[in-house]
Amino acid sequence: MAHNNETKPSSLHVEAPPPVPPEEPSPLQKIIAVASIAAGVQFGWALQLSLLTPYVQLLGIHHNQANLIWLCGPISGILVQPIVGYHSDRCTSRFGRRRPFITVGAFAVVIAAFLIAYSADIGHSTGDSITRKARPRAIAVFVVGFWIFDVANNMLQGPLRAFLADLAAGDRRKTRTANSFYSFFMAIGNVGGYAAGANGKLYHRFPFTKTIACDASCANLKSCFFISVTLLLILATGAMIYVKEQPQTALFQKTDDSYGGDDGDHAHAGGMRCFGELFGAFRTLKRPMWILLLVTCLNWLAWFPFFQFDTDYVGREVYGGEVRQPIYNAGVRLGTFGLMLNSVVLAATSLGMEALSRGVGGVKRLWGIVNLLLAVGLGMTVLVAKLAKQSRHYGGVSELLPPDGGIKAGTLVLFTILGIPLAVTYSIPFALASIFSSTTGAGQGLSLGVLNISIAIPQMVVSLAIGKWNDQFGGGNLPAFVAGAVAAAASGILSLVLLPSPPPDLAKAVTAAGGGFH
Secondary structure, three states: OOOOOOOOOOOOOOOOOOOOOOOOOOOHHHHHHHHOHHHHHHHHHHHHHHHHHHHHHHOOOOOOOHHHHHHHHHHHHHHHHHHHHHHHHHOOOOOOOOHHHHHHHHHHHHHHHHHHHOHHHHHHHOOOOOOOOOOHHHHHHHHHHHHHHHHHHHHHHHHHHHHHHHHHOOOHHHHHHHHHHHHHHHHHHHHHHHHHHHOOOHHHHOHHHOEOOEOHHHHHHHHHHHHHHHHHHHHHHHHHHHOOOOOOOHHHHHHHHOOOOOOOOOOOOOOHHHHHHHHHHHHHOOHHHHHHHHHHHHHHHHHHHHHHHHHHHHHHHHOOOOOOOHHHHHHHHHHHHHHHHHHHHHHHHHHOHHHHHHHHOOHHHHHHHHHHHHHHHHHHHHHHHHHHHHOOOEEOOOEEOOOOHHHHHHHHHHHHHOHHHHHHHOOHHHHHHHHHHHHHOOOHHHHHHHHHHHHHHHHHHHHHHHHHHHHHOOOOOHHHHHHHHHHHHHHHHHHHHOOOOOOHHHHHHHHHHOOOOO
């Protein structure tokens, strides 16, 4: 979003100092306990991806400006993750070097969720009028909460993955197991978050959420975030109490700081060294990595408009509604249910990634094929919208009724099928980056960091340009989806034609360990 997202983009790491692993890999139950935190993190991401674009329009931000809110994802992914990763590698707290960051990140998510959920109420109590379309104070509170939410999630994800790597202690089988459980719990969080968002009557279980400034859809959002933060706090607290860390000594930290570099190479304070290494890595990239970056960039130019406006598309183009209309809210709920089905397919596809890769002749061919599938899927959004518009029907006094069952089914099938290319997007690019870094001598951490930039930059471009692009071609969401289809087709063709095939043995090993991200 930065969806991992991880949604946003995956964690940004530079060449880290040697880990401080236990003497042997930790028991499986401890790995599972830490990996389960991903369910709480991803539950919140699912709510963000499905409900927050419609909600921010409810507060009065115009449709073609709502995308600007999403700039915080890639920006925080680029800035926060490397700094947090750098300092968590060198943290000498008696509580460990990962647990303090995970704990602070979890509590920051709680604060952010409160600000987002109560933005309408806070705005009303400080002077917003509920009779006006725009609520500037509520918007300000929402934006602050949204940015804190993205920053907090980026604080969580890097140390969480690093903690799992520490627990695996270099054991390849345990590392693959940890990644698999992390991806599994991410899928569980996705399904739970989308299921909660699709339930339009969830707020009845929390009747206090509906207020004069917060209608039923707003109250439902509050209820979803209550469940989200409760789940995250339970999982994070349980894991942090159950799984202990070996503190890093100051002596070891000093050794770390001089690891692998020239005498003056590590004189820079704080996390700035990681940015120097990261951007300096561009000068040493080989042709395979440059092609991978280009294909990844085009791939995310295709995905990000869909991530931003998927449920808005269903409410607006499929159901024909506008923000604040019940018909629009019904469309958002159907879209959220579609995203839940999408996550189920994503999880199943992730488990079968190695078999899929073998079946089509390799990971790079698989990525090319599913990018073409993504192009077809995004193009089909136009057909579904046209058919829905042609079959509009009314009841009572010009009351717009929901589309018929065929249109609903087609929308759900479209969302569901897109789980296949999404699963590949969440694993294959990182597998290829790992493969190319190992075969060209580049550092794997730096290569993944550079790949993260090729994900974040397209997100920034889309966030800045999508509103004007849509307005230029008639408004709504379809112009951006069509542009995304073109980018996906280009990404697929380049992958099939130009991207080199990795050695089969390396491809198999890395693909098996690949995992999702937001």
